[in-house]
Amino acid sequence: MFIKHLIAVTAIIFSTAGFAGDVVMTTGEIKRIDTAHNKLTIKHGDIANLDMPGMTMVFEVADNAIINAVKKGDKVLFHVEMDGQRMVIKTLTVQP
Numbered sequence: 001m002f003i004k005h006l007i008a009v010t011a012i013i014f015s016t017a018g019f020a021g022d023v024v025m026t027t028g029e030i031k032r033i034d035t036a037h038n039k040l041t042i043k044h045g046d047i048a049n050l051d052m053p054g055m056t057m058v059f060e061v062a063d064n065a066i067i068n069a070v071k072k073g074d075k076v077l078f079h080v081e082m083d084g085q086r087m088v089i090k091t092l093t094v095q096p
């Protein structure tokens with residue numbers, strides 16, 4: 001009885017972690033915008049889903065609508081994930 005309950009609780013914890021992993025948002029500040037190549041240089045905080053500490057680096061973006069939505073100095077929240085060998089920003093929102 002206790003074991004069954006424990007297994008059920010463990011399953012819930014794992015499924016919640018999996019879901020959160022898909023939508024982990026990272027904080028950042030836009031440093032440079034490369035419209036021609038769909039790339040953003042971002043000073044980012046820890047990227048929990050990629051195990052990366054904060055730093056300034058270049059990211060590709062999945063959609064140039066993201067490029068058009070930002071300007072230098074914007075504070076943003078974004079979701080980035082591996083796409084093959086590349087890190088690609090899938091979603092991004094500008095913070096007020």
Ligand SMILES: [Cu+2]
Binds near residue numbers: 044052054055057
């Ligand atoms: Cu980085």
